[in-house]
Amino acid sequence: MSVTPEMLMAYADEELDSHGRAQVEQALAEDPALAETIERHRRLRRDVAATYDGLLARPVADALIARIRSALLAPQRVWRARLEAMALEWAPPWGVPLATGLALGVVLGLTLTGRAAPPGAMIVADSEGLRARGALAAGLTERLAADPATENLTIGLSFRDKTGAYCRAFVVRAGEGVSGFACRKTDAWRVRMALAEAPAAAVGDLRPAGTALPRAVLSGMEDAIEGDPLDAGEEAAARDRGWRR
Amino acid sequence: MAQNVDPREQLVALLPRLRRFAGALVRDAADADDLVQVTVERALARLHQWRRDARLDAWTLGIMKNAWIDELRRRRRHERVHAPEEAGENVCATDEKVEMRMRAMAIERGMARLPDEQRLAIALVLVDGLSYRDAAGVMGVPLGTLTSRLARGRATLEAFIAAPPSGEGGALP
Secondary structure, X not given: OOOOHHHHHHHHOOOOOHHHHHHHHHHHHHOOOHHHHHHHHHHHHHHHHHHHHHHHHOOOOHHHHHHHHHOOOHHHHHHHHHHHHHXXXXXXXXXXXXXXXXXXXXXXXEOOOOOOOOOOOOEEEEOOEEEEOHHHHHHHHHOOOOOOOOOOEEEEEEEEEOOOOEEEEXXXXXXXXXXXXXXXXXXXXEEEEEEOOOOOOOEOOEOOHHHOOOHHHXXXXXXXXXXXXXXXXXXXXXXXXXXXX | OOOOOOHHHHHHHHHXXXXXXXXXXXXXXXXXXXXXXXXXXXXXXXXXXXXXXXXXXXXXXXXXXXXXXXHXXXXXXXXXXXXXXXXXXXXXXXXXXXXXXXXXXHHHHHHHHOOXXXXXXXXXXXXXXXXXXXHHHHHOOOHHHHHHHHHHHHHHHHHHHHOOOOOOOOOOX
């Protein structure tokens, strides 16, 4: 029985099923000259591969590798866009005098020495790390992201971290300001990231461009988040459960 | 398949293969690098469309195929189809025997003269090593179309190596 030239090629490329192979092998037995055709296909394949295989060893540009590694995956892009849009809404009400932010006084107090934290401290260092307290802790516990920001404290986006704990972003506008996020652990808000930088406050009629969270905080949250951020309903439900998992 | 590996890392691991495939499609090394670059950008922008149960390599090669076809169309619109160069920039074979080197150069020249769809079939199966079925998937054609393009491409390439058109230089010294 005769075989087609394409079957001989597929045989050389090991692409035939057992039935096709048997057909070709029977034809080979009857006409040994067909072996030359098969060998020619194999030789061309080897030579074509050898012609281009040298390219595999060529170093790839580091810049290209860095470009790929730094690319945001789609879910990150989606939620970063959401987060940035939300951050814009956190801008304080128009015309708030900047000086009122200073009324908060000390933001960070240290209690490791055993001394009491200064009154008004919103982040304190204790034996377990950084803990939110005062107005910040109260805001993290009670306020929803949709609630209007006060002039000196904004609570934003809530999400779950990889352990399932609830985390929330915050911006404190006092002094240099502090941006970051804290996660609920047992009965305290542990501050996972605090950057001494707050988005610029609105001045006059102008809503400044820099109202989004600082990039470093966004990146920190991207590393911490598991899944999507909570929507308004999930956030309210989590608050009503006291932020317990 | 390593489906839980960060797709970005899978893409980084694919880069040498993308370079080789690009080198088989376009002869000029700088053009091949550009093709890889464009492919990577498109892949990153569409990574959310990639289904994790699909093979990232075939998916990415498909993106490169489309980018290459777009570039061919663009060039043809501008009537800038350039003649194949004499030197084989992509061949890295300095230590090989002269005979092998000549044959590699003839293959490169022959590839540049193949009709696009035959060159694509050869690049996918003989250069990248995809199965017929996977190559047909990348090309978006039935299996039979792939095999006939592959067979015709091979025949043309062999004829070219055996008897290059005058002025192209022989396959053997």
